[in-house]
Amino acid sequence: xxxxxxxxxxxxxxxxxxxxxxxxxxxxxxxxxxxxxxxxxxxxxxxxxxxxxxxxxxxxxxxxxxxxxxxxxxxxxxxxxxxxxxxxxxxxxxxxxxxxxxxxxxxxxxxxxxxxxxxxxxxxxxxxxxxxxxxxxxxxxxxxxxxxxxxxxxxxxxxxxxxxxxxxxxxxxxxxxxxxxxxxxxxxxxxxxxxxxxxxxxxxxxxxxxxxxxxxxxxxxxxxxxxxxxxxxxxxxxxxxxxxxxxxxxxxxxxxxxxxxxxxxxxxxxxxxxxxxxxxxxxxxxxxxxxxxxxxxxxxxxxxxxxxxxxxxxxxxxxxxxxxxxxxxxxxxxxxxxxxxxxxxxxxxxxxxxxxxxxxxxxxxxxxxxxxxxxxxxxxxxxxxxxxxxxxxxxxxxxxxxxxxxxxxxxxxxxxxxxxxxxxxxxxxxxxxxxxxxxxxxxxxxxxxxxxxxxxxxxxxxxxxxxxxxxxxxxxxxxxxxx
Amino acid sequence: xxxxxxxxxxxxxxxxxxxxxxxxxxxxxxxxxxxxxxxxxxxxxxxxxxxxxxxxxxxxxxxxxxxxxxxxxxxxxxxxxxxxxxxxxxxxxxxxxxxxxxxxxxxxxxxxxxxxxxxxxxxxxxxxxxxxxxxxxxxxxxxxxxxxxxxxxxxxxxxxxxxxxxxxxxxxxxxxxxxxxxxxxxxxxxxxxxxxxxxxxxxxxxxxxxxxxxxxxxxxxxxxxxxxxxxxxxxxxxxxxxxxxxxxxxxxxxxxxxxxxxxxxxxxxxxxxxxxxxxxxxxxxxxxxxxxxxxxxxxxxxxxxxxxxxxxxxxxxxxxxxxxxxxxxxxxxxxxxxxxxxxxxxxxxxxxxxxxxxxxxxxxxxxxxxxxxxxxxxxxxxxxxxxxxxxxxxxxxxxxxxxxxxxxxxxxxxxxxxxxxxxxxxxxxxxxxxxxxxxxxxxxxxxxxxxxxxxxxxxxxxxxxxxxxxxxxxxxxxxxxxxxxxxxxxxxxxxx
Numbered sequence: 001x002x003x004x005x006x007x008x009x010x011x012x013x014x015x016x017x018x019x020x021x022x023x024x025x026x027x028x029x030x031x032x033x034x035x036x037x038x039x040x041x042x043x044x045x046x047x048x049x050x051x052x053x054x055x056x057x058x059x060x061x062x063x064x065x066x067x068x069x070x071x072x073x074x075x076x077x078x079x080x081x082x083x084x085x086x087x088x089x090x091x092x093x094x095x096x097x098x099x100x101x102x103x104x105x106x107x108x109x110x111x112x113x114x115x116x117x118x119x120x121x122x123x124x125x126x127x128x129x130x131x132x133x134x135x136x137x138x139x140x141x142x143x144x145x146x147x148x149x150x151x152x153x154x155x156x157x158x159x160x161x162x163x164x165x166x167x168x169x170x171x172x173x174x175x176x177x178x179x180x181x182x183x184x185x186x187x188x189x190x191x192x193x194x195x196x197x198x199x200x201x202x203x204x205x206x207x208x209x210x211x212x213x214x215x216x217x218x219x220x221x222x223x224x225x226x227x228x229x230x231x232x233x234x235x236x237x238x239x240x241x242x243x244x245x246x247x248x249x250x251x252x253x254x255x256x257x258x259x260x261x262x263x264x265x266x267x268x269x270x271x272x273x274x275x276x277x278x279x280x281x282x283x284x285x286x287x288x289x290x291x292x293x294x295x296x297x298x299x300x301x302x303x304x305x306x307x308x309x310x311x312x313x314x315x316x317x318x319x320x321x322x323x324x325x326x327x328x329x330x331x332x333x334x335x336x337x338x339x340x341x342x343x344x345x346x347x348x349x350x351x352x353x354x355x356x357x358x359x360x361x362x363x364x365x366x367x368x369x370x371x372x373x374x375x376x377x378x379x380x381x382x383x384x385x386x387x388x389x390x391x392x393x394x395x396x397x398x399x400x401x402x403x404x405x406x407x408x409x410x411x412x413x414x415x416x417x418x419x420x421x422x423x424x425x426x427x428x429x430x431x432x433x434x435x436x437x438x439x440x441x442x443x444x445x446x447x448x449x450x451x452x453x454x455x456x457x458x459x460x461x462x463x464x465x466x467x468x469x470x471x472x473x474x475x476x477x478x479x480x481x482x483x
Numbered sequence: 484x485x486x487x488x489x490x491x492x493x494x495x496x497x498x499x500x501x502x503x504x505x506x507x508x509x510x511x512x513x514x515x516x517x518x519x520x521x522x523x524x525x526x527x528x529x530x531x532x533x534x535x536x537x538x539x540x541x542x543x544x545x546x547x548x549x550x551x552x553x554x555x556x557x558x559x560x561x562x563x564x565x566x567x568x569x570x571x572x573x574x575x576x577x578x579x580x581x582x583x584x585x586x587x588x589x590x591x592x593x594x595x596x597x598x599x600x601x602x603x604x605x606x607x608x609x610x611x612x613x614x615x616x617x618x619x620x621x622x623x624x625x626x627x628x629x630x631x632x633x634x635x636x637x638x639x640x641x642x643x644x645x646x647x648x649x650x651x652x653x654x655x656x657x658x659x660x661x662x663x664x665x666x667x668x669x670x671x672x673x674x675x676x677x678x679x680x681x682x683x684x685x686x687x688x689x690x691x692x693x694x695x696x697x698x699x700x701x702x703x704x705x706x707x708x709x710x711x712x713x714x715x716x717x718x719x720x721x722x723x724x725x726x727x728x729x730x731x732x733x734x735x736x737x738x739x740x741x742x743x744x745x746x747x748x749x750x751x752x753x754x755x756x757x758x759x760x761x762x763x764x765x766x767x768x769x770x771x772x773x774x775x776x777x778x779x780x781x782x783x784x785x786x787x788x789x790x791x792x793x794x795x796x797x798x799x800x801x802x803x804x805x806x807x808x809x810x811x812x813x814x815x816x817x818x819x820x821x822x823x824x825x826x827x828x829x830x831x832x833x834x835x836x837x838x839x840x841x842x843x844x845x846x847x848x849x850x851x852x853x854x855x856x857x858x859x860x861x862x863x864x865x866x867x868x869x870x871x872x873x874x875x876x877x878x879x880x881x882x883x884x885x886x887x888x889x890x891x892x893x894x895x896x897x898x899x900x901x902x903x904x905x906x907x908x909x910x911x912x913x914x915x916x917x918x919x920x921x922x923x924x925x926x927x928x929x930x931x932x933x934x935x936x937x938x939x940x941x942x943x944x945x946x947x948x949x950x951x952x953x954x955x956x957x958x959x960x961x962x963x964x965x966x967x968x969x970x971x972x973x974x975x976x977x978x979x
Contacts, residue, residue: 380620392660393666408656408659412649412656416649461550461552464552465552
C-alpha cells in the first residue's frame with residue numbers, strides 16, 4: 001500500500017477517525033453539542049477528501065475496494081445525506097430525555113459501512129460493509145429504548161437482517177464453490193464456461209435475497225412499515241435514504257460487473273420483484289393513516305421504480321438509477337426532516353391529524369413538506385419528476401413497455417395518498433393540538449433541502465452531467481440482453 | 484424575450500401577492516390585477532406589432548438550451564393561434580381576479596399565488612414548442628388548480644379536486660410515454676435526440692407505432708377537452724371550484740386540450756389522425772348531444788353550465804377533426820367565444836351564489852324583478868351560448884358545421900341537433916331562475932359597479948366577435964394554414 005492508495009482511501013480513513021474521535025470525546029466530556037459538531041466536522045472533512053481522492057480514481061486498493069468516480073459520487077451522496085441526518089438529529093435529540101451522544105457514533109459507523117459498500121467490488125468487502133451498517137442500525141433503530149415500538153422495530157430488524165445476511169453468505173459460498181472467485185468482475189469471465197450453472201444461479205438468487213431485504217422490495221418488505229414507524233424520525237430518514245442508496249449502488253455495480261442480470265431467470269425474477277413492489281407499495285399505502293407508514297410503503301414503490309431503471313440497463317439505466325437515487329435522497333430527507341422537526345418528546349408527529357392545517361400555522365415547514373410530497377408524486381419542477389422522467393426514458397429506450405405502464409398506473413394510485421397528506425396540510429387547522437416550536441436552525445436545513453429539490457428539478461444539468469461522467473467507465477456500459 | 488416576460492411576470496406577481504398579504508389583504512388583488520393587465524398589454528403589443536403578410540412560422544420566439552444532455556430546449560414561440568389564446572388567457576385572468584374580489588375573503592395571498600401560477604402554466608402551455616417543456620407546463624398548471632379547488636371550493640371540494648388531479652395525471656403520464664416513444668423513434672431514424680416540435684414534425688413512424696403514440700397524446704387532450712367517456716371529472720371540478728377557478732377551468736384549461744389537438748396531434752401524426760377521424764367525429768357528436776341533454780336535466784345551476792361546456796367543446800373536437808379551413812376557423816372561434824360566454828355565466832352564477840347562498844334552480848325563480856341587470860346579462864349569455872346570430876358562438880359553431888358537412892353529413896346532422904337542444908337548456912335555465920313568481924321572496928342587491936363593468940366588457944366582446952369576426956380569422960389563418968401544410972392536408976383525401 002503506497003501513498004496514492006492512502007489518498008484514494010482518505011474518505012474511508014477519515015470516517016473511521018471520526019468514529020474514534022467521537023467515541024473518545026464522549027468518554028471524556030459528555031456534551032451533546034460537542035458530539036454533534038465533531039460528527040459534522042468529520043463528515044465535512046470526509047466530503048472534502050473526496051476531491052483529494054478524485055485524481056487517483058479509478059484505483060483498485062487491495063483486491064477488496066475499488067475507488068472509482070462511481071464510488072466517489074455515491075460516497076458524496078451518502079456523506080451529505082448522513083450530515084443532513086446528523087443536523088436533524090440534533091434538534092430532535094434535544095427534546096429527548098436520553099443519552100444523546102452515542103447516536104452520532106452509531107451514525108458515523110453506519111455511514112462508514114455505507115461508504116465501504118459503494119466502493120466494494122468483492123463479496124468480502126460487501127459483507128464487511130453490510131455488517132458494519134447493519135449492526136449500527138440495530139442500535140440506532142432501538143435507540144429510544146423507552147418507546148415500545150422502537151424496541152420492537154429494533155428486534156424485528158435484527159432478526160430479519162441476520163437471517164437475510166445468512167442467506168447472502170450461503171449464496172456467496174455457492175458462487176465461490178462454483179467458479180472460485182468472489183470478485184464481481186472476475187465472475188463475468190469465469191461464469192462463461194462453468195459447468196455448474198445451476199449452482200451459480202442459486203448463489204446469485206440467494207445474494208438477491210440479501211440485497212432485496214435491505215432495499216425493502218417485495219417480497220422482502222415486511223419489516224419496512226414497522227421499522228419506519230418504530231424508529232425515531234431522523235433514524236428512519238437514515239434507513240430510508242443513506243443505507244438504501246448504498247445498497248442500490250452496490251447492486252448496480254454487482255449486476256454490471258458480474259453480468260448477473262444477463263441470466264434470463266435473474267432478469268425475470270427482478271422484473272417480477274419490480275412490478276410487485278410498485279403495485280404492493282402503492283396499494284398498501286392507500287390504507288394507511290400514519291405518515292411514517294405511508295412513507296414506508298411509498299419507499300417500497302419507489303425502489304420498484306428504481307429497479308425499472310436497473311432492468312433497463314445500459315448507460316441510460318445506470319444514469320437514471322443514479323439520478324433517481326439522488327432525487328429520492330433529497331426528497332425523503334426533506335419529508336422526514338419535516339416529520340423530525342414537528343416531533344415532540346413523547347411521540348413522533350406521525351399521525352395524519354398532526355398535520356391538519358399545518359400550512360396556516362407553520363407555512364415554511366408545510367411548504368417544504370408539500371414540495372417533498374409533490375416530488376414523491378413526480379410533479380414537475382421537483383427532482384422527483386425528473387427522476388421519474390429519466391426512469392421512464394430508460395425504460396422506453398429499451399422498449400420495456402410493460403414495466404413503464406405498470407409504473408405509470410401505480411404511480412397514479414400513489415397520488416391518492418400523497419394528496420391525502422397535502423389536503424391535511426392545507427385544511428382548516430384543528431384547535432386542540434399544540435404544534436411543536438421549530439428552531440430556525442432546523443428550518444434552515446429543511447429550506448436548503450427544499451431549494452435543492454426545486455433547483456435541480458428546474459435546472460438539472462449539473463447533476464445530470466455528474467451522474468453521466470461518474471458512470472462513464474467501460475464496466476458500466478454493458479447492455480443487458482438476457483440470455 | 485417578451486415571451487419569457489409574459490410568464491415571469493405572472494410567477495413573480497404570484498410570489499409577491501403571497502408575501503404581501505401579510506401587510507394588507509387588498510394588496511394581493513391589486514398586484515395580481517396589475518400583473519395580468521401588464522401581460523394583456525404586452526400581448527396586445529405583440530398583436531399590434533405583428534406583420535400579417537409575413538409567411539414565417541412564428542411571430543416571435545425564444546430558444547434557450549435547457550438540458551443539453553437530453554436535447555431539451557426552453558423554446559417558446561407564438562403564432563396567430565397561440566396569440567389569440569394568450570389574449571383570451573389574460574383577459575379571463577383579469578376577470579377572474581375581479582370575480583374573486585369579494586368572494587375570496589380568507590387566505591387572499593395564497594389564493595392569488597395559485598391563480599397567478601395557474602395562469603402562468605396555461606400561458607406556457609400555449610407558448611411551448613418543445614415537447615418536454617410542454618409536458619412540464621402541462622403538469623405544472625395542475626397543482627395550483629388543485630389547490631384552488633381544494634382550499635376555496637364548495638362542499639365536495641376534496642373529492643372533486645382529487646378526481647380532477649387523477650384524471651389529468653394519468654392521461655398526462657400516458658402522453659409522457661408517447662412523447663418519449665416519439666423521442667426515441669425519431670432518434671432511431673435520424674440519429675438526433677430532440678424534443679423540438681419543428682424537428683419532430685414529419686418523423687417517419689410505422690403505422691402501428693404512429694397510431695399508438697397518437698392515442699397517448701389524444702388521451703391527455705381528450706381528458707382536458709373533455710371527450711365524452713372521459714368527461715366525468717368536469718362537472719364535479721367546475722361545480723366545486725370557486726368562481727375564479729370555474730372561469731379558469733372552463734375558459735382556459737379546456738382550451739389547452741383543444742390547442743394540443745390542433746398543435747400536436749394532427750400535425751405530428753397526420754396519418755394516424757386520418758385513420759382516427761371517424762372515431763373522433765362520432766365522439767364529438769356524442770359529446771355535443773350528451774352534454775346538451777345532461778345540461779337540460781340539471782338542477783344545480785353551476786353543474787348545468789359545466790355540462791354546456793361538454794357540448795360546446797364537442798363542436799371544437801368536430802371542427803378539429805374535420806380538418807378543413809372552414810371547420811378549423813370555426814373551432815378556434817368557438818374556443819374563444821366559449822371562454823367568454825361560459826366565463827360570463829360562471830361569474831354570474833358565482834355572484835348569485837354569493838347573494839343567495841344556493842345554486843339550486845328549484846329554489847330560484849322570479850329573480851328578474853329583484854335584480855334586472857343581473858338577470859338581463861344572464862339572458863344575454865344564455866342566448867350567446869345557444870348560438871343566437873350576432874354573437875360570437877354562432878359564428879364558431881356555424882363554421883364548424885359548414886366545415887364538417889363536407890366531411891360527414893350524418894355527423895353534421897346530429898351535431899345540429901345539439902344546437903337545437905342547447906335552446907332548450909338555455910331557455911329552461913332562464914325561465915326557472917329568473918322568470919315566474921318570486922316564490923322564495925328573495926331580496927338582494929343587483930350587480931355592483933365592479934360586476935357591471937366586467938359584464939359590460941364581456942358582452943361587448945361577444946358582440947364584437949359576432950358582428951365583426953374578421954380580425955380573429957386574419958390572426959389565425961396563417962397559423963392554421965401552416966398547421967395544415969405540416970399535416971400534409973389530409974383534408975384533401977378526406978373529401979373524396
